[in-house]
Amino acid sequence: MKPARTRMAPSPTGRFHLGSARTALFDYLLARKTGGQFILRIEDTDQKRFVPGAEEEIIRSLDWLGLTPDESPVHGGPYGPYRQTERREIYQYYANLLVEKGHAYPCFCSPERLEKSRQEQQARKVERVKYDGLCRGIDPDEAARRVRAGEKHVIRFKMPQDGVTIAHDHLRGDIVTENKYIDDYVLLKSDGLPTYHLAAMVDDHEMKITHVLRGSEWLPTFPLHVNIVRAFGWEEPVWIHLSVFLKPSGKGKMSKREAAQAIKDGYSIFVDDMKDLGYIPEGVLNWIALMGWGVPEDDVMTLDQMIERFSIDSLTPSPAAVNFQKLDHFNGTHIRLLTTEDLSARIKPYFAAAGLEVRDETLLKVTPLIRERLVTLDDCLAFAAFFFKEDVEPNPEELIAKGLDAKQSAEVARRVYQILEAQPDLSHERCEPPLRAYVEESGLSANQVFGILRVAATGQKVSPPLFESLEIIGKEKVLKRLQRAIEMLERM
Numbered sequence: 001m002k003p004a005r006t007r008m009a010p011s012p013t014g015r016f017h018l019g020s021a022r023t024a025l026f027d028y029l030l031a032r033k034t035g036g037q038f039i040l041r042i043e044d045t046d047q048k049r050f051v052p053g054a055e056e057e058i059i060r061s062l063d064w065l066g067l068t069p070d071e072s073p074v075h076g077g078p079y080g081p082y083r084q085t086e087r088r089e090i091y092q093y094y095a096n097l098l099v100e101k102g103h104a105y106p107c108f109c110s111p112e113r114l115e116k117s118r119q120e121q122q123a124r125k126v127e128r129v130k131y132d133g134l135c136r137g138i139d140p141d142e143a144a145r146r147v148r149a150g151e152k153h154v155i156r157f158k159m160p161q162d163g164v165t166i167a168h169d170h171l172r173g174d175i176v177t178e179n180k181y182i183d184d185y186v187l188l189k190s191d192g193l194p195t196y197h198l199a200a201m202v203d204d205h206e207m208k209i210t211h212v213l214r215g216s217e218w219l220p221t222f223p224l225h226v227n228i229v230r231a232f233g234w235e236e237p238v239w240i241h242l243s244v245f246l247k248p249s250g251k252g253k254m255s256k257r258e259a260a261q262a263i264k265d266g267y268s269i270f271v272d273d274m275k276d277l278g279y280i281p282e283g284v285l286n287w288i289a290l291m292g293w294g295v296p297e298d299d300v301m302t303l304d305q306m307i308e309r310f311s312i313d314s315l316t317p318s319p320a321a322v323n324f325q326k327l328d329h330f331n332g333t334h335i336r337l338l339t340t341e342d343l344s345a346r347i348k349p350y351f352a353a354a355g356l357e358v359r360d361e362t363l364l365k366v367t368p369l370i371r372e373r374l375v376t377l378d379d380c381l382a383f384a385a386f387f388f389k390e391d392v393e394p395n396p397e398e399l400i401a402k403g404l405d406a407k408q409s410a411e412v413a414r415r416v417y418q419i420l421e422a423q424p425d426l427s428h429e430r431c432e433p434p435l436r437a438y439v440e441e442s443g444l445s446a447n448q449v450f451g452i453l454r455v456a457a458t459g460q461k462v463s464p465p466l467f468e469s470l471e472i473i474g475k476e477k478v479l480k481r482l483q484r485a486i487e488m489l490e491r492m
């Protein structure tokens with residue numbers, strides 16, 4: 001396959017979500033697979049909906065995911081500028097070119113007239129409300145004269161009125177639409193800025209885009225878009241309209257409300273939130289890859305493996321439900337694939353954020369003990385903060401072993417203290433045999449004895465493997481914590 005040039009073309013009008021990330025991922029995979037380029041273009045012509053900071057969030061999110069574009073407003077490139085508001089003259093040139101070719105025309109209708117016409121059509125219950133075509137009939141020389149005289153106008157596409165348009169989508173096949181249903185859409189607004197319909201077609205051509213992957217919300221205007229491209233006489237890109245995202249319940253499309261609910265549940269559909277929630281890019285990418293790519297649902301893939309396997313022929317148009325349990329699953333799976341060094345470096349900031357001082361040497365020993373249990377990186381705090389604290393705060397009730405009272409539990413803790421104190425160090429080879437021997441001779445169960453020790457030394461009922469943990473905490477701290485537990489038990 002010849003090198004593909006793909007682009008993602010977000011509008012800076014909101015947050016960078018799953019859908020944007022998926023488009024970026026497939027664009028990136030196709031570009032990498034074919035030795036081509038992945039381009040980021042900012043479609044900022046809708047100034048009313050512009051959100052400050054949105055462009056920065058897009059770039060930050062792509063970087064975090066590891067999908068850094070080859071060409072973009074910040075990375076530059078040979079086909080820039082990559083921000084549409086910086087390309088006004090280009091669109092004006094092409095809009096005029098279409099007028100000259102007879103495929104577009106200036107329209108001088110006022111918003112009031114358009115509104116009135118719309119209402120009349122609604123009252124007549126027409127099948128499709130459209131522009132009524134008044135200015136389509138103006139003689140081109142007359143129209144040009146009015147434009148030169150500075151009369152306020154837009155430029156509309158002159159949609160063929162008869163016949164059908166056959167638009168080909170790579171996943172969905174031919175989409176046949178009767179032309180009479182397609183409006184004379186505005187290409188250039190009265191402020192001189194283009195609409196999406198013109199700007200995207202022009203830029204995809206100018207930027208030599210070979211494959212357009214975009215959301216299925218563009219299917220209704222897809223026939224218009226192919227007509228615009230054909231009116232210019234340009235080669236069409238391969239068009240791919242990706243599948244829609246359904247709510248976690250699978251009933252209905254993902255909406256703003258669902259996005260807010262996800263945040264309440266401790267998840268998010270916004271990539272920029274995922275880092276703070278403890279997700280790793282590998283897990284997120286694997287999760288989104290499976291939404292719309294027809295590979296088996298449980299396939300674990302790194303980005304390199306995805307590049308290896310990717311083909312646009314295996315993308316699917318069937319809707320995909322957003323399932324956060326799967327995100328957790330893939331995140332945990334990818335965490336387990338990281339090297340100890342890599343995972344340690346990634347969890348370290350969570351300890352630091354909790355105000356804990358972490359020595360790398362200790363962390364490298366802790367990481368293998370907790371790796372299997374982590375679903376998100378921030379889980380490291382629940383499982384391992386006690387390693388880095390000076391003291392722990394056990395719940396006194398939890399120090400009492402099942403079937404024993406406080407006094408008996410204190411007696412056990414004292415014996416354990418003596419045994420550990422007698423060891424030169426707490427390597428687990430050293431402390432396990434005498435403690436097991438004590439369990440035997442005392443007639444207590446391992447659960448009772450080790451339960452007390454665990455709560456005393458770690459402050460919690462669930463911890464990584466006990467003996468390995470004791471070794472890392474170190475003799476001095478373990479004894480200090482045991483002593484405190486004994487005192488707590490004696491006071492009860």
Ligand code: GLU
Binds near residue numbers: 009196215
């Ligand atoms: N600016 C459009 C959007 O954000 C881009 C659609 C496309 O990829 O062509 O929806």
